[in-house]
Amino acid sequence: MVAMHCNPDRHSLANLQFDNAFVRELPADPERSSDPRYVFASCYSHIQPEPVAAPKLLAWSPEMAAELGLDAAAMHSEEMLEALAGNRLLPGMQPFAACYGGHQFGSWAGQLGDGRAISLGEIINAQGRRWELQLKGAGPTPYSRTADGRAVLRSSLREFLCSEAMHHLGIPTTRALSLVCTGEQVVRDMFYDGHPEAEQGAITCRVAPSFIRFGNFEIFASRSEHEVLRELAWFTLRRDFPDLCAGNDKLSDELILSWFSDIAKRTANMVAHWMRVGFVHGVMNTDNMSILGLTIDYGPYGWLENFDPDWTPNTTDAGTRRYCYGQQPRIAQWNLMCLAKALAALMQAPETLEQGLQAFADSYSQAALRMTADKLGLAQWQAGDEQLIATLYPLLQQAELDMTLFFRRLTDVDPQQPDAAALAATSYREDGLAQHGTALQQWLQDYAQRRRQDAREHHQVRTQMHAANPKYVLRNYLAQQAIDKATAGDYSEIDKLLQIMRKPYDEQPEHESYAAKRPDWASNKAGCSMLSCSS
Numbered sequence: 001m002v003a004m005h006c007n008p009d010r011h012s013l014a015n016l017q018f019d020n021a022f023v024r025e026l027p028a029d030p031e032r033s034s035d036p037r038y039v040f041a042s043c044y045s046h047i048q049p050e051p052v053a054a055p056k057l058l059a060w061s062p063e064m065a066a067e068l069g070l071d072a073a074a075m076h077s078e079e080m081l082e083a084l085a086g087n088r089l090l091p092g093m094q095p096f097a098a099c100y101g102g103h104q105f106g107s108w109a110g111q112l113g114d115g116r117a118i119s120l121g122e123i124i125n126a127q128g129r130r131w132e133l134q135l136k137g138a139g140p141t142p143y144s145r146t147a148d149g150r151a152v153l154r155s156s157l158r159e160f161l162c163s164e165a166m167h168h169l170g171i172p173t174t175r176a177l178s179l180v181c182t183g184e185q186v187v188r189d190m191f192y193d194g195h196p197e198a199e200q201g202a203i204t205c206r207v208a209p210s211f212i213r214f215g216n217f218e219i220f221a222s223r224s225e226h227e228v229l230r231e232l233a234w235f236t237l238r239r240d241f242p243d244l245c246a247g248n249d250k251l252s253d254e255l256i257l258s259w260f261s262d263i264a265k266r267t268a269n270m271v272a273h274w275m276r277v278g279f280v281h282g283v284m285n286t287d288n289m290s291i292l293g294l295t296i297d298y299g300p301y302g303w304l305e306n307f308d309p310d311w312t313p314n315t316t317d318a319g320t321r322r323y324c325y326g327q328q329p330r331i332a333q334w335n336l337m338c339l340a341k342a343l344a345a346l347m348q349a350p351e352t353l354e355q356g357l358q359a360f361a362d363s364y365s366q367a368a369l370r371m372t373a374d375k376l377g378l379a380q381w382q383a384g385d386e387q388l389i390a391t392l393y394p395l396l397q398q399a400e401l402d403m404t405l406f407f408r409r410l411t412d413v414d415p416q417q418p419d420a421a422a423l424a425a426t427s428y429r430e431d432g433l434a435q436h437g438t439a440l441q442q443w444l445q446d447y448a449q450r451r452r453q454d455a456r457e458h459h460q461v462r463t464q465m466h467a468a469n470p471k472y473v474l475r476n477y478l479a480q481q482a483i484d485k486a487t488a489g490d491y492s493e494i495d496k497l498l499q500i501m502r503k504p505y506d507e508q509p510e511h512e513s514y515a516a517k518r519p520d521w522a523s524n525k526a527g528c529s530m531l532s533c534s535s
């Protein structure tokens with residue numbers, strides 16, 4: 001939504017109920033400056049957002065606002081704009097930056113923390129749900145190290161849109177309330193190659209029931225600060241997993257194991273969804289893994305276009321491809337192992353956590369099979385179906401078929417008379433499929449035969465497949481087009497994409513062009529096929 005002048009509805013802003021449990025119950029860093037430093041035995045530092053020169057509301061999510069009880073007038077009020085820009089605090093806000101560590105690209109990186117995220121407080125909405133508000137890009141904190149605590153428009157816009165797009169796809173994620181540009185410049189060397197440039201600054205207000213990450217636990221275990229580790233674990237269980245911890249009055253091995261298994265299952269479900277829609281997170285470091293199994297920290301993420309398990313959008317990871325599409329389940333499990341090592345310090349018999357890792361493997365396989373059956377429109381997975389998949393994936397890769405379009409168009413295949421033409425047209429190959437055309441036709445025959453075995457009504461299968469295969473995803477080039485326009489001062493495309501991504505499984509024939517294959521110009525363009533951690 002483009003900012004307009006409306007009468008501020010102070011009523012709905014004043015109604016926001018804050019209950020800042022994290023700040024109230026956990027140990028704080030006694031120092032209050034933003035000077036970079038190591039912070040010991042504390043879960044967070046008090047810090048004020050740094051005001052910006054000329055904030056402007058570029059976009060906001062109506063669904064997220066409604067969840068918080070905020071109407072359009074409240075979102076467009078001067079008070080709200082200032083709060084979303086970090087220029088003022090609303091009554092009840094107690095800003096802080098959390099201390100956490102993490103394993104980055106497979107190695108322990110020590111203290112990281114909210115270097116450019118400042119939480120404002122926890123809102124309890126009218127339904128009793130807890131939502132923490134966090135500004136990303138609101139200025140330096142003790143965890144900023146040598147960086148500036150700011151964020152650029154391109155990365156903020158990508159985080160804003162993708163958070164909401166993922167939510168509407170039915171994928172667990174942190175949310176986004178607003179996107180504000182700051183009217184200030186931020187200098188970034190996008191590809192770390194000695195070409196720094198001034199870019200427009202922006203702030204996203206993201207929202208989640210909890211922003212606690214695996215790394216919040218790892219930092220205390222790494223420093224043998226076991227008392228704080230225990231406090232944080234007990235706090236997280238009570239605040240974020242109340243059902244699990246009901247009936248317990250303290251931590252026990254059994255409780256930690258059931259908690260860890262729950263985290264493992266949530267993580268498995270999240271990654272299975274990523275794989276279903278072709279999402280590549282890009283930086284699956286343990287500081288970017290949510291304890292609630294939410295997709296968090298949208299940076300150099302991307303969406304598969306031509307199906308390629310080795311693909312990663314992140315140029316920083318181009319050498320090893322640790323975080324490419326096909327590795328995501330394995331990496332999630334590795335990250336859970338890091339969390340298990342941290343929680344082990346709280347247990348008498350930590351080896352039982354192995355069961356939690358097994359819970360990840362089991363949940364992931366189950367979810368992946370169920371989702372694959374849905375993508376293919378099979379009533380249920382049955383013996384022999386692995387063969388169908390074992391042939392399909394290499395074919396998708398070699399024939400360079402667009403993952404999203406392929407699965408969506410598969411819905412229209414008539415099992416009585418399967419025709420590969422519409423599927424073949426999703427290929428990015430210039431040679432018109434050459435030898436892969438025959439393989440595709442053969443696979444389709446086998447698939448059609450399998451579908452005939454189910455003997456279900458076409459409309460039933462179609463509903464199942466459409467619900468598993470989105471037509472609209474936030475393709476990298478679509479986000480980049482919105483960025484290019486926004487950089488030139490035209491914010492209309494943000495709103496348009498937000499509208500379309502609200503109903504990703506619907507046909508929306510009026511927006512057909514947004515479901516198109518990646519255009520040629522985007523295949524080697526920064527922001528479309530190449531992204532970096534610089535944001």
Ligand code: AMP
Nearest residue numbers: 112113114115116144147148149150297
């Ligand atoms: P990321 O790779 O975005 O997950 O960031 C890793 C760590 O670097 C986190 O602790 C961030 O808070 C921090 N960080 C990233 N960019 C900045 C920045 N511009 N200013 C301060 N800290 C940053």
Ligand code: MG
Nearest residue numbers: 287288296297
């Ligand atoms: Mg991060």
